[in-house]
Amino acid sequence: MSTILTACGGGAPTAADLLEDIQNRGYIMVSTDPNYEPQSFLNTTGKRPADSICPSDALTPDEMQGFDVDVAVEIGKRLGVDTCFATPEWDMITAGNWADKWDISVGSMTIDFIRLEVLDFTTPYYYTPAMIAALTESGLTSVDDLSGQAVCAATSTTYEAWLSGTLQLPASQIYIQPPSNVTIVTLPTDQECAQAMAAGRKDFIAYVTSDTVIDANIAAGIPVSKVGSPVFSEFLAVAIDKAHTLPTATLLKSVDDIIIAMHADGTLSNLSIKWFGADLTQDPTK
Amino acid sequence: MDEFKKTKEMNSEARGEQLFNAQARNLRIFKLNVTISWILLLLFLVFLFSGIDISIGDAHFKTIHLDMDFIKANIGFIASGVGVTIGISLLSIVLATILALLAALGRLSKFPPIYALSTFYVSLIRGTPLYLQIFFFFLALPQLGIILPGLYAGVLALGLNYGAYMSEIFRAGLSSVGKGQREAAIALGMTPGKMMQRIVLPQALRFALPPTGNEFIAMLKDSALVSATGFVHELMWRATKVGRAQFHNLEALIIAAVFYWIMTLAFTSLQSRLETHMSRGDR
Numbered sequence: 001m002s003t004i005l006t007a008c009g010g011g012a013p014t015a016a017d018l019l020e021d022i023q024n025r026g027y028i029m030v031s032t033d034p035n036y037e038p039q040s041f042l043n044t045t046g047k048r049p050a051d052s053i054c055p056s057d058a059l060t061p062d063e064m065q066g067f068d069v070d071v072a073v074e075i076g077k078r079l080g081v082d083t084c085f086a087t088p089e090w091d092m093i094t095a096g097n098w099a100d101k102w103d104i105s106v107g108s109m110t111i112d113f114i115r116l117e118v119l120d121f122t123t124p125y126y127y128t129p130a131m132i133a134a135l136t137e138s139g140l141t142s143v144d145d146l147s148g149q150a151v152c153a154a155t156s157t158t159y160e161a162w163l164s165g166t167l168q169l170p171a172s173q174i175y176i177q178p179p180s181n182v183t184i185v186t187l188p189t190d191q192e193c194a195q196a197m198a199a200g201r202k203d204f205i206a207y208v209t210s211d212t213v214i215d216a217n218i219a220a221g222i223p224v225s226k227v228g229s230p231v232f233s234e235f236l237a238v239a240i241d242k243a244h245t246l247p248t249a250t251l252l253k254s255v256d257d258i259i260i261a262m263h264a265d266g267t268l269s270n271l272s273i274k275w276f277g278a279d280l281t282q283d284p285t286k
Numbered sequence: 287m288d289e290f291k292k293t294k295e296m297n298s299e300a301r302g303e304q305l306f307n308a309q310a311r312n313l314r315i316f317k318l319n320v321t322i323s324w325i326l327l328l329l330f331l332v333f334l335f336s337g338i339d340i341s342i343g344d345a346h347f348k349t350i351h352l353d354m355d356f357i358k359a360n361i362g363f364i365a366s367g368v369g370v371t372i373g374i375s376l377l378s379i380v381l382a383t384i385l386a387l388l389a390a391l392g393r394l395s396k397f398p399p400i401y402a403l404s405t406f407y408v409s410l411i412r413g414t415p416l417y418l419q420i421f422f423f424f425l426a427l428p429q430l431g432i433i434l435p436g437l438y439a440g441v442l443a444l445g446l447n448y449g450a451y452m453s454e455i456f457r458a459g460l461s462s463v464g465k466g467q468r469e470a471a472i473a474l475g476m477t478p479g480k481m482m483q484r485i486v487l488p489q490a491l492r493f494a495l496p497p498t499g500n501e502f503i504a505m506l507k508d509s510a511l512v513s514a515t516g517f518v519h520e521l522m523w524r525a526t527k528v529g530r531a532q533f534h535n536l537e538a539l540i541i542a543a544v545f546y547w548i549m550t551l552a553f554t555s556l557q558s559r560l561e562t563h564m565s566r567g568d569r
Contacts, residue, residue, distance in 0.1 A: 034527050041531035042524075044363035057435045057517045087527075088516040099428030101517075191530040199536070220533040 017247040019254055022103060027053055027082040029102040030072040032064070033090045035189045037216055038275040039108050040066040054084035061085070067275035071125055072106040074267060075238070078258045090189065091156035094119075098241040104255060108210075110158045110234040113168035120248065121237040122256040125268055126280045129230030130159060133214045134206035135197055136225040143228045146179040152193035152207035155186045159208035162232060169232060172285045176231040198222045210234060212276055233284050335540070356534045357541060363528060364541045367521035368549065374437065374509045374520060378444035379502045385449025390456035404453070411450035417511050419443045424515045436517020444505060444512065452501055459494035460486060492564055499557040506549055521545055
């Protein structure tokens with residue numbers, strides 16, 4: 001039913017494929033989740049330029065900041081178009097079927113086999129270790145200490161999948177198996193996990209997120225520490241919806257070439273050092 | 287005898303005035319006490335969020351600590367969503383009013399398909415959560431080739447939802463117009479359309495307008511649900527985004543709460559003036 005409706009609707013696309021469509025309209029619509037500093041967050045003092053060609057419900061690069069934002073703007077620049085940002089909720093991005101509302105996701109998304117069913121991924125643009133954090137005063141030191149306890153993760157994340165034992169990654173990327181008999185508490189984003197603990201809630205004793213998010217949490221004064229060593233490695237890449245009404249192959253190839261070139265010319269390393277203070281752009285399994 | 291009657295009358299008049307004055311004084315004292323209590327409750331609320339910890343002997347009382355620097359830095363950014371919130375609510379209430387009137391008229395129709403359409407719409411919308419409807423319009427309409435900007439998808443969902451609830455208000459308004467008036471209109475030779483336009487609707491609307499104001503005030507707060515799609519940058523969306531990214535959800539939400547409350551206070555006072563104005567001439 002849905003395919004029939006899509007075929008007869010769709011607002012008469014004139015371009016041959018998504019890349020041509022983007023070039024015709026002069027901007028690429030990028031989704032990113034502005035809930036994470038330093039990856040992607042709002043620039044609250046930034047103003048939309050008067051001459052911006054971005055749609056009215058999109059944000060301009062002036063109103064956003066972070067590593068993902070800089071990478072997205074650079075991709076737009078190398079495609080010869082402006083970059084605009086859509087800010088849907090994270091689970092809407094990972095679910096695919098974007099209804100043509102945005103073109104690509106530059107949102108630190110981990111490539112996993114389940115997402116590959118609905119999304120296409122480029123070469124990873126950076127890599128972060130997934131870690132567990134717990135209140136410093138809890139004295140937890142190893143992942144095994146979490147057995148039989150409640151642990152928090154954000155909804156539709158690889159962290160939630162890892163805890164539930166359903167994470168589908170190449171074996172070389174998974175370093176540690178999840179603790180046994182954990183109760184998983186899912187909240188809208190990783191930040192709610194950290195804040196719930198900081199506020200003194202006792203619903204769980206630890207949370208799983210990326211190493212970079214824990215660093216930001218600690219820097220913001222949340223009294224947590226990392227537990228043990230990284231549990232798996234996230235390969236973070238640009239994603240494109242497989243269900244787009246226009247062919248996406250040429251766009252995927254172009255963005256992939258741009259990512260490879262940005263690795264080679266040091267652009268990604270520089271941006272990583274600028275935002276994270278470390279170069280996270282090298283493949284940890286090589 | 288006459289003298290006596292006169293003094294008795296004067297006495298009862300004076301007593302009446304006395305009684306009246308006493309009542310007015312009691313009312314003034316009551317209002318003053320209410321105002322003082324409001325101020326005390328407000329001060330207690332402010333104290334609860336002051337971050338001051340009090341120890342009296344062994345008893346410790348902690349209050350909620352807020353990061354004032356975060357509030358100062360972000361209050362302007364969050365407040366700039368107030369316009370969008372009011373805008374969505376205004377657009378939605380206009381749509382809801384139109385739909386409610388149509389649904390109420392449909393409900394009075396003697397033509398089965400129209401009656402069915404009206405009751406089906408009201409039943410379907412009232413039988414599902416608003417939160418779900420907002421996602422439905424955001425996710426389902428693009429498959430029909432209708433890609434609305436986030437704002438209009440939100441307005442459509444809010445308007446349809448409130449229209450269904452408000453149709454009851456309009457139905458009550460329409461049935462408040464006495465049967466005799468309709469009969470009189472027909473006796474004067476008016477067509478059913480003319481009768482609606484000149485006799486029933488003007489009176490029904492006067493009855494329905496104050497409750498519509500109340501619905502608008504409720505909608506100001508329900509419009510926060512539209513932020514869930516991430517495409518409408520209103521008060522709630524701004525508060526959750528800066529709150530999460532900077533780890534100060536509580537402070538950000540309190541800023542939003544203050545603005546929602548101020549808006550509600552302002553529109554409630556407008557609403558009570560409207561009600562006073564509309565009830566003039568009522569006996």
